[in-house]
Amino acid sequence: MTKTGMIDFRGVNKWFGALNVLKDITLSVEPREVVVVCGPSGSGKSTLIRCINGLETIKDGDLVVDGQRLGDPATNMTRLRTEIGFVFQSFNLYPHKTALENVTLAPIHVRKIPRAEADKAGRELLAKVGLADKVNAYPAQLSGGQQQRVAIARCLGMRPKIMLFDEPTSALDPEMISEVLDVMVAVAEEGMTMMVVTHEMGFARKVAQRVVFMDAGAIVEAGTPEEFFSDPKTDRSRAFLSKILRH
Amino acid sequence: MIWQQFLSLAGSYPLALRGLGMTVMLSLISLVLGTALGFGLGILRTGGNRLAASVIGAWVDLIRGTPFLVQIFLIFFILPELGIELDAFTAGIIALTNLAACFICEIVAAGIRSVPTGQVEAALASGLSRWQRMRQVVLPQAMRIVLPPLVGQYVLLIKDSSVVSAIGLTDLTRVGWLVVQRVPNGLLVFFLVGVGYFIVCYPLIMLARRLERRMGAAHGEVQL
Numbered sequence: 001m002t003k004t005g006m007i008d009f010r011g012v013n014k015w016f017g018a019l020n021v022l023k024d025i026t027l028s029v030e031p032r033e034v035v036v037v038c039g040p041s042g043s044g045k046s047t048l049i050r051c052i053n054g055l056e057t058i059k060d061g062d063l064v065v066d067g068q069r070l071g072d073p074a075t076n077m078t079r080l081r082t083e084i085g086f087v088f089q090s091f092n093l094y095p096h097k098t099a100l101e102n103v104t105l106a107p108i109h110v111r112k113i114p115r116a117e118a119d120k121a122g123r124e125l126l127a128k129v130g131l132a133d134k135v136n137a138y139p140a141q142l143s144g145g146q147q148q149r150v151a152i153a154r155c156l157g158m159r160p161k162i163m164l165f166d167e168p169t170s171a172l173d174p175e176m177i178s179e180v181l182d183v184m185v186a187v188a189e190e191g192m193t194m195m196v197v198t199h200e201m202g203f204a205r206k207v208a209q210r211v212v213f214m215d216a217g218a219i220v221e222a223g224t225p226e227e228f229f230s231d232p233k234t235d236r237s238r239a240f241l242s243k244i245l246r247h
Numbered sequence: 248m249i250w251q252q253f254l255s256l257a258g259s260y261p262l263a264l265r266g267l268g269m270t271v272m273l274s275l276i277s278l279v280l281g282t283a284l285g286f287g288l289g290i291l292r293t294g295g296n297r298l299a300a301s302v303i304g305a306w307v308d309l310i311r312g313t314p315f316l317v318q319i320f321l322i323f324f325i326l327p328e329l330g331i332e333l334d335a336f337t338a339g340i341i342a343l344t345n346l347a348a349c350f351i352c353e354i355v356a357a358g359i360r361s362v363p364t365g366q367v368e369a370a371l372a373s374g375l376s377r378w379q380r381m382r383q384v385v386l387p388q389a390m391r392i393v394l395p396p397l398v399g400q401y402v403l404l405i406k407d408s409s410v411v412s413a414i415g416l417t418d419l420t421r422v423g424w425l426v427v428q429r430v431p432n433g434l435l436v437f438f439l440v441g442v443g444y445f446i447v448c449y450p451l452i453m454l455a456r457r458l459e460r461r462m463g464a465a466h467g468e469v470q471l
Contacts, residue, residue, distance in 0.1 A: 053372055082374030092369035096387045105383060106373035158373060 006031045006162060006193045007052055012061035014047060021047050023218040025061070031161075034194045036204040036225070039214035040240060045197045046089075048214065049164045052195070053084040066161055082110055085155025085163040089170050091147040093139040099126060099150045100135045103157045111158065118157075125153040129183045145176030152183050163187060165196040199244050201229065213237045252430050256439070259426045266422030267443050273418060274405045274447070276340055281347025281404070282397075288348055289355025290381060303352065310349040315410050318342050323414045339411035347404050354396050358389035391462045398455035402448045409444070419443045 005028035014022040021044045029035050037045045050056040052065055054077045066083055068075045093102050103122040107113045113121070126135055129149040139147055148168055155163055165184065169177045181203050188194055188207040196203070204211050204225045211228040213221040213236075221228065221237045229245075232238045292303045310318065323338040333341070362385050370380040412421035423440040427433050 055368055055371065078374055078376060081372055084372070086369075086372035088365060088369065090365055092363075092365040094366065094369070094384055094388075106375060109379050109383060110374045110376075154373070 005029050006033070006066060007195065008062070008064040009048075010062040010064075012051070012063055013059050014051065014056065015059055021217050022051070022058070023216070025219060027212065027219060027222070029193060029195060031193050032191045033210065034188045034192075034196065034208045035210045035212060036208040037195060037197045037212045037214060038199055038201075038204070038240070038244075039220075042216075043214040044217040045214050046166050049086075049166055049195050049197055052162070052164055053081050053086055055086070082106070082158055083161045085152075085158060085160040087148070087151050087155060087163065087165045087168045089167040091139070091144070091151045091171075093147055093150055093154070095139050098136050098138055099131060099142070099153075102139070102150055103154045106154070107157050122153070122157060125156050126150070128156075128186075129153045130179070143176060144172045145179045148172065148176075148180045149183050152180075152187065156187070160192075162193045162195075165194065165198065167197050167199075169198065169200060201225075201245065205229065213240065215240070249432075252432050252435065255430045256426065256435070259422075259429070262417075262422050262425065263419075263439070263443070266417055266419040267447075269417055270405070270408055270419040270444070271447060273336075273339055273343060273411060273416070274401075274408050277343035277347055277408070278401055278404060280340070280344040282351055284344065284348035285351025286355050288352035289359065292352060292356040293359045307349045307352055310346060311353075315342070315346055315407055316413060318346065319410060319414055335411070335414045335416045338414060339408075339416050343404065343408055343411065346407065347400075350400050350404070351397065354393055354400060355389070358391075358393035359385055361392045362388045395455050395459040395462060398451055398458060402451050402455070405448055405451075406444060 007027075007029040009025045009027045012022055012025040013020065023044075025048065027035075037048060039045050047056055051058050051063060051070070054070060057071065063070045065080060068080055070077070070080075093099075094105065097105065100119065100122050103125055104115070104118040107118045107121065108115055123132070123135055126132060129152055131146060131149055131153070134142060134146060134150075139150070142150065152168075168184065169180050172180065177200070181200060184194075184196070184203065185207055196208070198204070208225050210222055211225050212219055213228065213232075213234075215236050221233050223233075228237070229241065232241055288303050288307075291299045292307075294300065319338065319342045322342050323333065323335065326333060326338075366384055366388065367380060370384040375383065408418065409420040412418050412424065415421070417425075419440055423437050427436045430436060
C-alpha cells in the first residue's frame with residue numbers, strides 16, 4: 001500500500017479535443033498542506049484543480065481525493081464535493097440570495113442543518129471574514145473583494161476538508177487583493193488543506209509549503225517557495241518568474 | 248332597427264356569460280396544466296439527457312409549425328378513429344394544454360440557458376443535488392427572463408382558445424356565431440366578443456408590462 005495524500009494525482013492526462021491540457025500529472029497533497037500552483041495562462045493550472053472536484057473529468061490516470069477514486073462508480077461525487085470548497089475567479093455568488101443566504105444554502109439543503117443553527121454559523125463566518133455588517137446585502141451591493149470573502153465563507157460553511165482556489169484575486173482591483181489574501185492566510189493557518197492557483201507570490205512565501213510550476217499542461221517544477229523563488233531549476237520557470245516579479 | 252337589435256342582444260346576455268365562462272375555464276385549466284408541463288419539458292430540454300432533449304425539441308417544432316386549428320381537428324376527429332373517444336371539452340383542453348406547454352417549454356429553456364455556467368458550477372461545487380441546483384439556484388434566476396414573456400404568452404393562448412369553437416364548444420367566439428344568426432349585425436356582435444376577450448386579457452397585459460419593468464431591477468429578487 002503506497003502512502004496516499006489528501007489529493008493524489010497519478011499519471012493523470014486530459015485532452016480538450018486534440019489538445020493535451022494535462023500531461024502525465026503526478027502530484028500528492030498532504031493533509032493540512034498548502035500548495036500554490038502557478039504558471040503562464042493556458043498552462044492547465046485551473047483545469048488541474050477543477051478536476052479535483054469533478055468540474056472537469058480526466059481521461060486516464062488515477063485521481064484519488066480523500067481516499068475516494070474519481071470516476072469510480074463507487075464514488076459518490078455529490079457527497080465528495082461537500083468535502084471540497086471551491087473558490088472561483090469570478091466569485092459566482094448567487095445574485096438572488098443575500099450574503100447570509102449564500103453561506104447557509106448548502107448547509108441547510110445538503111447538510112440538513114436546521115435554519116436557525118445554520119444562520120448562526122453563517123453570521124459567525126461572515127464576521128470572521130470581516131463582513132458582519134453585510135449579512136443582508138445582495139452580491140450586487142458588495143465590492144469584488146467583499147464578494148470573494150463571502151464566497152470563501154460560503155465554502156467554509158460546509159466545513160470542508162479541502163479548499164481549492166482558482167485565481168481568487170485575479171478579477172479584483174489591486175486595493176482589494178490584500179483583504180482576500182488575509183482571509184486565505186487565516187484559513188491556511190487553521191490547518192486547511194489547500195490548493196491555490198495564484199500569482200500572488202507574497203501569499204506563496206507566507207503560507208505555502210510547496211509551489212508547483214506548470215507549463216503547457218505539465219508540472220515543470222515543484223519545490224518549497226524559498227527554493228522556487230531563489231533558485232528556479234528550469235529556463236521556463238526562470239522566464240516566468242522574471243515576468244511576474246519584474247514590477 | 249338598431250334598438251331592436253340591442254334588445255335582442257340584451258336577451259342573449261346569459262348566453263354571452265356562459266361563453267365567457269367557457270373561455271375563461273378552458274384557458275385557466277389549460278394554462279395551469281400547460282405551465283406545469285411546459286416547465287417540466289423546459290427543464291428536460293436543457294438537461295443532460297440528449298435523447299429526451301431532441302424528442303422534446305422535435306415535438307415543440309412540430310406543434311409550433313402547424314396551425315392550432317389542424318391540431319384540434321386531429322385530436323377531436325382522428326383520435327376517435329383510433330378508439331379514443333373524447334368530448335369536445337376534453338379535446339379542447341388537451342389541444343390547448345399541449346400548445347401552451349410547447350410555447351412555455353421554449354420560454355423556460357431560454358431562461359435556463361441564460362443563467363451563467365458559473366452559477367451551476369458554484370452549486371455543483373457545494374454539493375447540491377440536480378434538483379436542488381434547479382430549484383435553489385437556476386430557476387429563481389431564470390424566472391427573471393421567463394416571467395414577462397410567459398405572461399405575454401398567456402395572453403396569446405387565451406386568444407388562441409377561440410379556435411376551440413370550431414369543434415362545437417360554446418366559448419365566447421361561438422356565442423358570437425350563435426347570436427349573429429338572430430341579430431344580423433356582425434360588426435356589433437363581434438365587437439362585443441372582442442371586448443369580452445379584451446376584458447380577460449388586459450389585466451395580464453398590464454401584469455406583463457409591470458413584470459418587465461420589475462425584472463430590470465437591481466439584484467434579481469423575484470417577488471410577485
